[in-house]
Amino acid sequence: MKLLPSLKPSVALYQSLLILYPKAYRHEYGPHMVQVFADLLHDASKQGVLGVVQIWLMTVLDLVKTVIEERSKGGIRMTKAGFTLLSSFLLMVAGVFWLPVGYGQFEQYWEDPFGGPDILFEIGQKFMGPAMLLVALGLLGFSLHYSSRLSAWAKASLRTSNAVIALVAILGIAGDFSLLPKTWEWAWYFFLIGMIIHLMGIFMLGIYALRHHLLPRFNAAFLLISLPLVVYMLVGLIYELIQKTSPPSHFGNMLSAASMIAMGIGWFLIGFIFFRDMTLNNKLQPSL
Amino acid sequence: MTQIKSMQPIDLLPLTPAVFHILLALVDEEKHGYAIMKEVEVNTEGQFKMGPGSLYGSIKKMLELNLIEETDERPDPEMDDQRRRYYKQTAFGVKVLKAELGRFSSLMQVAKNKGALGGI
Numbered sequence: 001m002k003l004l005p006s007l008k009p010s011v012a013l014y015q016s017l018l019i020l021y022p023k024a025y026r027h028e029y030g031p032h033m034v035q036v037f038a039d040l041l042h043d044a045s046k047q048g049v050l051g052v053v054q055i056w057l058m059t060v061l062d063l064v065k066t067v068i069e070e071r072s073k074g075g076i077r078m079t080k081a082g083f084t085l086l087s088s089f090l091l092m093v094a095g096v097f098w099l100p101v102g103y104g105q106f107e108q109y110w111e112d113p114f115g116g117p118d119i120l121f122e123i124g125q126k127f128m129g130p131a132m133l134l135v136a137l138g139l140l141g142f143s144l145h146y147s148s149r150l151s152a153w154a155k156a157s158l159r160t161s162n163a164v165i166a167l168v169a170i171l172g173i174a175g176d177f178s179l180l181p182k183t184w185e186w187a188w189y190f191f192l193i194g195m196i197i198h199l200m201g202i203f204m205l206g207i208y209a210l211r212h213h214l215l216p217r218f219n220a221a222f223l224l225i226s227l228p229l230v231v232y233m234l235v236g237l238i239y240e241l242i243q244k245t246s247p248p249s250h251f252g253n254m255l256s257a258a259s260m261i262a263m264g265i266g267w268f269l270i271g272f273i274f275f276r277d278m279t280l281n282n283k284l285q286p287s288l
Numbered sequence: 289m290t291q292i293k294s295m296q297p298i299d300l301l302p303l304t305p306a307v308f309h310i311l312l313a314l315v316d317e318e319k320h321g322y323a324i325m326k327e328v329e330v331n332t333e334g335q336f337k338m339g340p341g342s343l344y345g346s347i348k349k350m351l352e353l354n355l356i357e358e359t360d361e362r363p364d365p366e367m368d369d370q371r372r373r374y375y376k377q378t379a380f381g382v383k384v385l386k387a388e389l390g391r392f393s394s395l396m397q398v399a400k401n402k403g404a405l406g407g408i
Contacts, residue, residue, distance in 0.1 A: 032321055032373055033340040039322040062339025
C-alpha cells in the first residue's frame, strides 16, 4: 500500500502524538499503531475528506482513552516535561472543542424546521465548559514552559488569564450540570466579565509574543483568540448594562459565532506550535 | 507470571468485548493488526470499532495473559511490502474463547427457556 502524499501529514501528526504514551509501550507498539492508522486513513480516503475526518475523530477519542489507560497502569508519574507536553495536546483539543461552540451560535439564529430548541446550539453549548477547562489546564503547562521567557507584566497577564478562565470553566461546568440556580443572573455577568478579563490577558500576552517572538510561529494567534471576542463582548456588556436587554442585531450574534471559531483555530495553532516547539527542539525529556 | 500460568480459562470470564472479538478474529488464521481490526468490523457489522490504541492496548494485555502470541514479522502480500507483526491464538486462548462461547450458549438457553427469544 503506497500512502497518498496528501495523507502523509496526517500520519506524521499521529506519529508525533504517540509521544503521549509511556516510552516502553510506544517503542513496542508505536510503529504498528502508525501502520494501522495509515491503513485506516488509506481506506477512509476513498470516501473523501469526510472519511478522513471521521477516522481522525475516532482516533483522537481512542488516543485520549488509551493514553489515560496506559499511563494509569504504571501509576501516574507526571514529570514537568510530561505535563507541558500534555498541555500542548490539551490546547489543541480545546481549539477543536471551541468550533462546535461557535457553530452552535450560528445555528441559534436559523429557523428551526422542527419547531423545537435548536439541537446544534444545545450541543455546542455543552462543549463550552470543557473547552474552557482544557484551556485552563493547557495554559498551566504553557506557563510552566514559557514563563522564564516572559516579562513581569506578560507573566502577570498569563497567570491572571489562566486563573480567571479556570474559575469561569468551573462555573460553566457547574451550570451545565444544573448545579447553579437558574435565577442566578450574577453567574452570567461573572461569566461575561471573567471571559473579558481572560481574553484581555491573552491579548496582552499576544502583544508580548509578537514583539519578542515567544513562539517559533503563529504568535498572532493570541490576538486571533482575544481581539474579536473581547471587542464584541465589551460592546455587548455595555449595551446590556445601559439598555437592560441583549443586543438585537443578528449581525452581532453572527460576529460572536465567528469570533468563537477564530478562538478555536487560535488555540489549536498555539497548542500545535507549542507541541512542535517541545518535540522538535529536543526540549522534551525522553524519559516521559 | 506464576499467577498467570496457574490461571484457568474461567478466571478470565467474562471477556471484554475487545478481547473476545480479537480472539474470535484469530480463530481461522494468524493475522496482523489491521487485518484483525477489519475482521472485527465485518464480524460485528460495523457495530464494534477499535482505534489503533484500543487494538494494541488489548493485544498487549492478551500477550501478557498468554491468550495470543506473536508469530513473525512479514509483509502482507495483499497490502504492501511493509513488514507486519502477525498474531495467533495460543492453546490457552482457544480454551478461553471456548469457555466464553459456552457461557454465551448457557445464557442463550436460559433466555430461550424464559421465552425471551420470542420473535428473534
